[in-house]
Amino acid sequence: MSKPQSSDGQHQRLLALLEGRPCPACPDGELERDEYKDNTAAVCDSCGTPQAQVWQPSQ
Incomplete structure (x- = not known):
């Protein structure tokens, strides 16, 4: 099942926030x-800990 195109924009806005x-x-x-x-x-520039990540669907 594919996700709507708009979810990518939402993910990018989350990372921007x-x-x-x-x-x-x-x-x-x-x-x-x-x-x-x-x-x-979104990853810490000091310790490298990720706080959010966006999984790309398998093709």
């Missing part, structure tokens, strides 16, 4: 958009 926020896992980090295990994610 998280970008620049302080990392809840460490005192020095800030969240940035990056890749985590081949998925687009």
